Amino acid sequence: MNEKDLLEEIGKVSEELIAAHALPDAKRFGEGGADQSVTAKEHIVMKQKKNEYIRNPFVRALPGIAAAAAVIVAGVIILPKTNLIRMPGTSISSGAESGYRLEIEQAEFQVSPNGEGTVSFGTLNISANLFYPELEGSTEIRYGDYSIKKGDAVLYEQVMSAVQAEESTDEAESASERSLDMLTMEMIPVDEQNAPLPILVTAPMISADGLENNAGDLMLTMDFYIGSDPAEPVVISVPVTYQTVEVPGVPLQDVTGWQYELAKQELLGQNLYVDKRTCFDGEVPEGCVVSTVPEGPATVTPGTYVQVYVSLGARPGANDGGAIPAPDFVGLDWELARSMANGVKINLEKQEVASEEPAGVVLSQNVEPGVEVPEGATVVVEVSSGTADSAALKEVEIPIAVPANANGKFYFTVYSLFDLGEDPTPITTTKVFEAGEDLPEIGTAKVLFSSENNGDAGIMLYNAETGEKAQIATFYYIHGSGFQELPGRTNPELLDSEEAFRKAGLLK
Amino acid sequence: MKGGDTVNDEKLIGLFEARSERAVEEASRAYGGLCRSVAMHILSDSRDAEECVNDALLHTWNAIPPQKPRHFSAFIAAVTRNLALNRYAADHALRRGGGQVPLVLDELSECISAPESTEQVVDRMALHDALEVFLKGLPPKHCTVFMRRYFSMIPVAEIADELGMSESTVKSILRRTREKLHDYLEKEGLL
Incomplete structure (x- = not known):
């Protein structure tokens, strides 16, 4: 069934139902031939003068003051508290285009049962009707409704049954003699100071985007259902006036040049959020802040995300601009060639050519290596697209020297050097070796690796028992051809094995 | 607040049964406004609505006799509503019109289960x-609000205005009743 079916069926209900419920008084519409039905009235409430609204982004709402009378229905007194709307943490922050947002964290309604039965709760509606003449028609602020579970009234049920238990032993008073006040006092749960404890209805945020005034009215309505369903809801509507006031922004320090950790502490301390980014910088030392967005010093809204650019040090191979000798890319993997070119600010253009050389290898370039080219120049390279069967994965073997005095269980992981985390994610993990055993050749453990990708990898030595670790090798891998000779680098590069084993707690 | 089930209704029905020329005229005078309102809420085009009301009057003329509704107002309102909805369906295919129907369908879709069940054949009688x-089991006020909205397609603001409630109360009642309807239909195995 779909909703059209339902709509249709509703049209076919009995005449009694239609006559009793569906039809407004025909007289409302005047004589036949008269004008259209009553349209919704337009409520245009001119609040503050438009010119006076505050463009200041730092505003905070004060708790509103509710004025409402108690409602007595069917043996229950429902008392809205005078300080009805508690808005801790309510803030109004500047919206993007249209103004401010009002957030209400909490609303309280106090219910004082008077008599038998339990109170169950309906839905809490929070709506704000603020109409802006400059917008088309009217704007109703989005509201939420929140069902309050019956369990929320448990406190009162418990009180109820306690009082009812008392009733049976108290012969002097009968229900009719009890005054409203007495019952009320008995039944309101109280704290140590005998102050009534309210039922807290936590209403998560409603937002009222588009508020441009610095004051306004909210209507809080809540339905209560006394007894069990079906029952008429009791609705309480409480008008609440809120007012915005300025609160100061917070200082965003100029943290450029600071060590990142110190800068982070400073920003967090001002209730700002830190969005860490990295970049190369020839002047700012590694680990220090290059710049921030927004820039300090400034005053900003609390809770602003501040982008903090942290230096990775000088870009490898960076130079001072001007003319540079063209590097020799021939024989290199394309990805590697491209990063090298980026490093010296040369554009590399790739042309794929079928070749017996492994796929991705640079075959030739249109500028002789060593010839000077201006910064930003483009060099065209021919890159092998391989032949059908040159795409096979090439497995490489990295021999790791195990010191003679190594002791304990260990294993290796291969991970990407671009993984800057504390504990890099392994691409592969070897089995666990035990010093003194498992080693086919004395003093060497082999790490086998193959992958469909190219890239810079590291080998991490792990102590299998304690988890201590140390980097023990790095290498550059190309899936078609395995290791490659790299200018200025050995491949693979084996680090000090004894040092690594010591760091990992694997030496006797 | 009930619909206009007045002494005139009996007279009206009498006029129809007697095939009096005045029947349609009187019916239009008494209920033309109401019918136009229903049609407008659905079609939101006054010429279409006008036509619809006229069709409804014609339909009523053809139906009575032999039909003898106990509540004339209900009868003619239902006829108007259903004619308007049929027309809406046709117009909608041509992308005309606006009105309450999309909103109402959207609201009513909450009463239905997830799309998987749309394959089920609906037992219309059930x-x-x-x-x-x-509907009869609802508290009267809830039923009134529900029927005003989903039978007569009256906008929420108007319902609130007519019944002297706040809009949020009306919405609250509608929502709660839709939930109940959903649960009920589910329990009856109709979803």
Whole structure:
């Protein structure tokens, strides 16, 4: 069934139902031939003068003051508290285009049962009707409704049954003699100071985007259902006036040049959020802040995300601009060639050519290596697209020297050097070796690796028992051809094995 | 607040049964406004609505006799509504019109289960009976709000205005009743 079916069926209900419920008084519409039905009235409430609204982004709402009378229905007194709307943490922050947002964290309604039965709760509606003449028609602020579970009234049920238990032993008073006040006092749960404890209805945020005034009215309505369903809801509507006031922004320090950790502490301390980014910088030392967005010093809204650019040090191979000798890319993997070119600010253009050389290898370039080219120049390279069967994965073997005095269980992981985390994610993990055993050749453990990708990898030595670790090798891998000779680098590069084993707690 | 079930209704029906020329005229005078309102809420085009009301009057003329509604207002309102909805369906295919129908369909879709069940053949008789029972079991005020909205397609603001409630109360009642309807239909195995 779909909703059209339902709509249709509703049209076919009995005449009694239609006559009793569906039809407004025909007289409302005047004589036949008269004008259209009553349209919704337009409520245009001119609040503050438009010119006076505050463009200041730092505003905070004060708790509103509710004025409402108690409602007595069917043996229950429902008392809205005078300080009805508690808005801790309510803030109004500047919206993007249209103004401010009002957030209400909490609303309280106090219910004082008077008599038998339990109170169950309906839905809490929070709506704000603020109409802006400059917008088309009217704007109703989005509201939420929140069902309050019956369990929320448990406190009162418990009180109820306690009082009812008392009733049976108290012969002097009968229900009719009890005054409203007495019952009320008995039944309101109280704290140590005998102050009534309210039922807290936590209403998560409603937002009222588009508020441009610095004051306004909210209507809080809540339905209560006394007894069990079906029952008429009791609705309480409480008008609440809120007012915005300025609160100061917070200082965003100029943290450029600071060590990142110190800068982070400073920003967090001002209730700002830190969005860490990295970049190369020839002047700012590694680990220090290059710049921030927004820039300090400034005053900003609390809770602003501040982008903090942290230096990775000088870009490898960076130079001072001007003319540079063209590097020799021939024989290199394309990805590697491209990063090298980026490093010296040369554009590399790739042309794929079928070749017996492994796929991705640079075959030739249109500028002789060593010839000077201006910064930003483009060099065209021919890159092998391989032949059908040159795409096979090439497995490489990295021999790791195990010191003679190594002791304990260990294993290796291969991970990407671009993984800057504390504990890099392994691409592969070897089995666990035990010093003194498992080693086919004395003093060497082999790490086998193959992958469909190219890239810079590291080998991490792990102590299998304690988890201590140390980097023990790095290498550059190309899936078609395995290791490659790299200018200025050995491949693979084996680090000090004894040092690594010591760091990992694997030496006797 | 009830619909206009007045002494005139009996006279009206009498006029129709007697095939009097005045029947349609009187009916239009008494209920033309109401019918136009229903049609407008659905079609939102006054010429279409006008035509619809006229069709409804014609339909009523053809139906009575032999039909003898106990509540004339209900009868003619239902006829108007259903004619308007049919027309809406046609217009909608041509992308004309606006009005309350999209909103109402959206609201009513909450009463239905997830799309998987749309493949089920609907037992219309069972649905019909179930709806009757459900509606009659509602607290009167809730039923009134519900029917104003989903039978007569009256906008929420107007319902609130007419019944002297706040809009949020009306919405609250509608929402709660839709939830109940959903649960009820589910329990009856109709979803």
